Amino acid sequence: MDQDNKVRLGYQSVMGLIAYEGQVIWRGFTALVAANTGLGVVAGAGIKVFPDFLLASRILSIAGIIVCFAWILTLRRQFCYYKYWYAWARHFEKKFLSPEIQMTTIGKTYGEGSTIESNENIPIIKRFPFLVRVARVEWLMIIVVVVYLLLYALILFASYGAAGNVVP
Secondary structure: OOHHHHHHHHHHHHHHHHHHHHHHHHHHHHHHHHHHHHHHHHHHHHHHHOHHHHHHHHHHHHHHHHHHHHHHHHHHHHHHHHHHHHHHHHHHHHHHOOHHHOHHHHHHHHHOOOOOOOOOOOOOOOOOOHHHHHOOHHHHHHHHHHHHHHHHHHHHHHHHHHHOOOOO
C-alpha cells in the first residue's frame, strides 16, 4: 500500500470515528434525558400522590443525583475522545492535505470566530454569531444535567418538608 492510500485510509478512519463518537454522545444524552425525566417524575409524584412513598422518593432522588454526577463525567470523557479524534483529523490535514481542503482545520478557525474568506474552494464567508460561538454544545449539555441535579435536590428537600405534613 502506497503512502497516499495509507493517508487516505487513516483520514477516513479518523472521520468515521468522529461521526461514531458524535452519535455515541447524542444517543447517550438522549437516553439519559429520558431516564432522568422518568426517574424525576416518579420521585416527585411520590411526595404528593403517595405520602407513604417519602422514603422511596428520597432514595430515588439520591440515586438521581448519583446518576447526574456519573452523567457529567461520562459526557466529559466522551467529549475528550471527540476532541481527540478531531485533533487527529487536523493533524492529517496539516501534514498531508493542501490548505484548500483542510475542512476540520478551517472549521475550527471558523467556529472560534474568525472570518473565512470565500474563494472557489471555501464557500463560507460569515462569522459565527457570538452567542453561538460561546455556547459550546458540551457545556449546554452539562447545564441540562445540572438542571436535573437541582431538580433531584429540590425533590429531596421537598420530601423532608412533606414529612411534617403526613398524619401518622
